[in-house]
Amino acid sequence: MTENTFPLHNADAIVNFYRSEVLIGQEAKQFTKGDLTPVPKPEAVQTLYMRILHLLYRFRPECHSMVPFSENIQYPGYHEGATAIISVYTRMRQFLPMCLVYDFSLNDLLAPSKYVFLQAARADMDKLQTYTRGNREAEKKIEQLTTIPPEQQAEADELAAALSELQATTVHEYQEVNVKNENIAEWKTKIAEKTQKLSQVKVDVSNLKEDITKLKSQIVESPEELKSQKEKMKEAAKKIKNSIVSRKMFGNPRLKKKTNKSEIDKQQIISLCFCVTDGF
Secondary structure (H helix, E strand, O other), X not given: OOOOOOOOOOHHHHHXXXXXXXXXXXXXXXXXXXXXXXXXXXXXXXXXXXXXXXXXXXXXXXXXXXXXXOOOOOOHHHHHHHHHHHHHHHHHHHHHHHHOOOOOOOHHHHOOOHHHHHHHHHHHHHHHHHHHHHHHHHHHHHHHHHOXXXXXXXXXXXXXHHHHHHHHHHHHHHHHHHHHHHHHHHHHHHHHHHHHHHHHHHHHHHHHHHHHHHHHHHHHHHHHHHHHHHHHHHHHHHHHHHHHHHHHHHOOHHHHHOOOHHHHHHHHHHHHHHHHHHHO
């Protein structure tokens, strides 16, 4: 950094700038020209860089001491002091190239030179002033956009009241819609259950129809079969009756006396057949 050729600000201007724009509270009150000249104090330089990083990147000074290690090491307490310095150095190496400073080294933090620091300070001042000016302009625009003129205040109040009423109405309608959706979901569940029951009833009805069809076919076939059997029995009974009549008419009277018990049994059976035939 000793080879940079920035036009240098004097020490008083730099001190006033840092006290008014960068440092806050006791840091600003205690910061003096002696912290920069004739030899810059490392602690003061490190504090300034931390505050600059906070203003530019919102990286708080205490966060530099909380940077985690990339790997586990023994006795981490011995490294606490170096952690903050390495963190500031890493972030300044990322920031200073935007100020056209490319050779920032760790020695510029540990043992800063007066001329080197003033050159870096000038670059920081220019960049910080640019950012500060841009922030102030943006804040003014935001204030202008968010501030309501007095002549429009009444209309703004009416719009705010209407907006509040609309929001309340919208919330109420959302609640009603949610209730209706819940009711619809319940009805859908009931309809699904009834549809399932109806499907089961249809299956049962179909099964019953099949059973009825089978029973009807049986009922239709049974009378015909019964009638056929009756006719067969009538014909058989008629034949037996005719044979008995013919025997009575043309039989030998002497044989009647010799009728034994077996013939009597046959006659009884034939009589029963006549009775059955008469029943049909």
